[in-house]
């Protein structure tokens with residue numbers, strides 16, 4: 001893990017990009033087919049600007065309100081930024097989320113399909129959504145249960161939600177590869193292109209198992225408080 005105090009944002013970005021390139025080479029994939037989503041949650045604008053200056057353009061936040069506080073100003077300076085929501089979304093924040101974000105990685109339940117469909121109609125903006133799957137079948141973890149996935153996808157398709165793919169956060173502290181493989185299979189089974197999987201500790205493995213979007217925070221920004 002990079003030490004935030006002795007490396008620059010540009011160095012950390014180059015290191016992560018190097019690992020992405022290496023994993024792609026092993027898997028015979030194109031680095032251009034893997035989107036690095038820099039997870040900037042908890043980090044202030046001062047910590048984000050150096051990464052923007054180093055050329056990073058896709059960022060992720062996990063709370064609507066926090067993102068509303070930071071990103072409108074940054075976007076004035078960097079209008080080509082793409083912002084992804086990677087955290088649980090309350091239905092009553094769906095409209096705010098649609099207004100601010102360019103992708104949502106946490107569609108996880110029928111009531112949110114309804115709320116997002118309504119927000120899309122109201123705002124006239126439709127953003128690609130990843131359905132989050134509770135890939136380790138963990139009680140308290142976010143995400144749709146695997147057995148409920150077919151019904152949720154059907155509902156989302158009926159509601160004209162633009163489906164980008166699936167997203168998962170595997171169980172903490174154990175080998176993630178089987179979970180990444182399972183998610184890739186579920187995405188294949190349902191004809192979905194996008195696979196949002198892999199974080200600082202395991203993104204090379206995720207890439208080798210088909211990740212299209214890796215969500216990397218700590219390796220780019222240093223540890224969160």
Ligand SMILES: *Cc1c(COP(=O)(O)O)cnc(C)c1O
Pocket residue numbers: 039041062086087169199200201215216217218219
């Ligand atoms: C915080 C977060 C990440 C980034 O985790 P790191 O281990 O810091 O890379 C990725 N995905 C989600 C959903 C997160 O909440």
